[in-house]
Amino acid sequence: MKEGPDIALIGSLIGDPARANMLTALMGGQALTATELAAQAGVTLQTASSHLAKLEAGGLLTQRKQGRHRYYALSEDEVGLMLESLMGFAAGKGLTRSRPGPKDPALRKARVCYNHLAGDYGVRMLDSLIAARQIEMTDDDDLALTDAGRIRVESLGVDYAALRKSRRPICRTCLDWSERRSHLAGSLGEALLTLFIENGWAKREQNSRAILFTAAGEKAFLELFPR
Amino acid sequence: MKEGPDIALIGSLIGDPARANMLTALMGGQALTATELAAQAGVTLQTASSHLAKLEAGGLLTQRKQGRHRYYALSEDEVGLMLESLMGFAAGKGLTRSRPGPKDPALRKARVCYNHLAGDYGVRMLDSLIAARQIEMTDDDDLALTDAGRIRVESLGVDYAALRKSRRPICRTCLDWSERRSHLAGSLGEALLTLFIENGWAKREQNSRAILFTAAGEKAFLELFPR
DNA sequence: TTCATACTTCGATGTTAGGCGAAGTATGAC
DNA sequence: GTCATACTTCGCCTAACATCGAAGTATGAA
Numbered sequence: 001m002k003e004g005p006d007i008a009l010i011g012s013l014i015g016d017p018a019r020a021n022m023l024t025a026l027m028g029g030q031a032l033t034a035t036e037l038a039a040q041a042g043v044t045l046q047t048a049s050s051h052l053a054k055l056e057a058g059g060l061l062t063q064r065k066q067g068r069h070r071y072y073a074l075s076e077d078e079v080g081l082m083l084e085s086l087m088g089f090a091a092g093k094g095l096t097r098s099r100p101g102p103k104d105p106a107l108r109k110a111r112v113c114y115n116h117l118a119g120d121y122g123v124r125m126l127d128s129l130i131a132a133r134q135i136e137m138t139d140d141d142d143l144a145l146t147d148a149g150r151i152r153v154e155s156l157g158v159d160y161a162a163l164r165k166s167r168r169p170i171c172r173t174c175l176d177w178s179e180r181r182s183h184l185a186g187s188l189g190e191a192l193l194t195l196f197i198e199n200g201w202a203k204r205e206q207n208s209r210a211i212l213f214t215a216a217g218e219k220a221f222l223e224l225f226p227r
Numbered sequence: 228m229k230e231g232p233d234i235a236l237i238g239s240l241i242g243d244p245a246r247a248n249m250l251t252a253l254m255g256g257q258a259l260t261a262t263e264l265a266a267q268a269g270v271t272l273q274t275a276s277s278h279l280a281k282l283e284a285g286g287l288l289t290q291r292k293q294g295r296h297r298y299y300a301l302s303e304d305e306v307g308l309m310l311e312s313l314m315g316f317a318a319g320k321g322l323t324r325s326r327p328g329p330k331d332p333a334l335r336k337a338r339v340c341y342n343h344l345a346g347d348y349g350v351r352m353l354d355s356l357i358a359a360r361q362i363e364m365t366d367d368d369d370l371a372l373t374d375a376g377r378i379r380v381e382s383l384g385v386d387y388a389a390l391r392k393s394r395r396p397i398c399r400t401c402l403d404w405s406e407r408r409s410h411l412a413g414s415l416g417e418a419l420l421t422l423f424i425e426n427g428w429a430k431r432e433q434n435s436r437a438i439l440f441t442a443a444g445e446k447a448f449l450e451l452f453p454r
Numbered sequence: 455t456t457c458a459t460a461c462t463t464c465g466a467t468g469t470t471a472g473g474c475g476a477a478g479t480a481t482g483a484c
Numbered sequence: 485g486t487c488a489t490a491c492t493t494c495g496c497c498t499a500a501c502a503t504c505g506a507a508g509t510a511t512g513a514a
Contacts, residue, residue, distance in 0.1 A: 005313075005314040005315075005317035005318040005404060006247070006317050007241055007247050007250070007251070007310065007313040007314055007317050008241065008242055008243065008244040008246075008247035008248075009242075009317070010241075010242075010313055010316060010317055011238050011239070011240070011241030011242030011243075011247060011313065012238070012239070012241075012242030012243070013238070013242070014234055014235065014237075014238030014239075014241075014242070015235055015236075015237075015238035015239030015240070015241070015242035016235065016238075016239070016501090016502075017235045018502080018503095019235075020233070020234050020235035020238060021235075023234070024234070033460080033461095034460075034461060034462095035459095035460070035461080043502085043503075043504090044503075044504060044505090045460080045461070045462090046461090046462080046463085046503080046504060046505080046506095047502070047503055047504070048461095049461065049462055049463085050462090050463095050501095050502080050503090051502090053462085058320075059320045065511095067460090067511065067512070068459060068460045068461075068510070068511045068512065069459095069460070069461090069511095070460080070461070078315070078316055078319065079316065081312065082312050082313060082315075082316045083234065085308065085309050085312040086232075086234040086237055086238065086309060087232040087234055088232075088305070088309075089237060089305055089306065089309045090232035090233050090234050090236070090237055091232040092305065093285075093286045173400065177232060243471090243472075245472080245473095260490080260491095261490075261491060261492095262489095262490070262491080270472085270473075270474090271473075271474060271475090272490080272491065272492090273473080273474060273475080273476095273491090273492080273493085274472070274473055274474070275491095276491065276492055276493085277471095277472080277473090277492090277493095278472090280492085292481095294481065294482070294490090295480070295481045295482065295489060295490045295491075296481095296489095296490070296491090297490080297491070
């Protein structure tokens with residue numbers, strides 16, 4: 001007994017409803033202030049402050065001071081992956097808090113998973129890249145860009161050299177809770193989503209994880225990543 | 228707010244130290260009785276009973292009555308994958324409960340991850356299978372056996388037809404918390420570990436997740452799965 | 455300097471839930 | 485039948501912690 005990592009500490013951090021709401025909100029990928037997170041969680045500012053301090057102490061969140069605001073964000077990609085894995089299980093058990101409302105289909109179609117694209121479109125993109133042999137399984141990590149893939153993403157406008165410089169993995173799998181299949185995470189996943197938004201193909205919906213494609217953006221995306 | 232799956236419920240289930248101990252013990256893959264789990268968790272039988280009821284209600288555990296014993300086990304592969312993901316994060320943060328003791332190196336070398344092989348040897352096996360093009364990335368799921376791979380595992384003694392019949396995925400990736408790389412899960416991962424044990428190459432250490440290879444078994448394993 | 459905003463810290467309160475003793479049920483052995 | 489084991493249910497206690505009001509600190513604006 002008592003061997004291995006201590007999952008109880010992290011579980012208890014996620015286990016409080018107010019904190020879970022905050023983490024879910026931060027899965028949207030944008031850094032949020034303590035006041036915004038308090039509203040999302042449905043608690044007062046004092047309570048939120050205490051929760052945020054605990055999450056930061058537990059290593060789930062990082063804080064950035066900017067003027068009199070404090071912006072909080074998930075501390076690493078790995079936190080997002082972990083939360084997505086919990087969501088996948090919870091969704092499988094039918095443990096959804098909101099009745100499948102009008103937002104739900106939009107979330108299943110395309111949403112932000114911390115910093116990359118998830119949902120049907122996210123899965124489709126990875127499938128398409130693999131089918132075109134632009135991403136492959138490797139023995140070094142889960143996924144790797146092939147030479148063809150590097151050329152492809154550079155032609156899309158991704159600064160591959162910059163990605164390579166960083167110590168973060170370029171490609172990672174992330175299990176999609178709505179599709180129950182993998183989509184692309186890692187710094188390339190982040191770069192591609194950023195690109196779609198900068199191109200004006202898609203934009204984030206405020207206060208939601210949903211991603212809304214424009215008509216032209218959707219057309220371009222579907223042509224770039226055929227099924 | 229309040230969109231997406233409810234992770235707080237599952238987090239709180241994992242967040243209690245007694246329950247976390249039980250789940251960690253069950254990651255060993257063997258079904259355990261309520262009394263055994265009470266001992267692992269360090270609580271009385273009454274307390275354990277209450278915890279087990281909650282874990283079962285939350286869908287993390289299944290129960291099987293056998294005479295006057297009740298055997299508990301993780302309910303699905305997905306629970307194991309989720310717990311391993313939490314452990315990966317906790318280990319990364321240095322949140323280990325036990326000081327790196329004598330057991331630790333053994334655990335890092337080879338251990339059970341619910342029902343399949345993990346640790347250095349688990350990662351090595353998947354690397355080797357991929358390098359030999361016996362497992363590949365697919366657009367249907369994370370991993371797939373190639374034709375060469377099917378022949379290979381059948382020659383090792385795996386009943387491939389039986390695996391195919393079940394609705395469970397044959398190959399899955401599982402992130403290894405000690406190596407921080409993927410190893411092979413799914414029904415094939417389970418079948419291979421079972422095989423190693425049935426062949427007498429390795430055995431499970433009692434009350435631990437460690438897997439001990441015999442000298443002959445280790446030699447055979449390393450030859451079968453070169454780096 | 456004065457005021458306002460953004461947030462933290464302190465202190466008190468109240469609910470929750472983990473813990474266990476005691477009593478109750480179920481299965482098996484004799 | 486009686487006894488023993490394995491486990492559950494009940495009831496009570498206690499400790500932990502989420503919550504918020506009030507007061508304190510830091511930053512920026514006027």
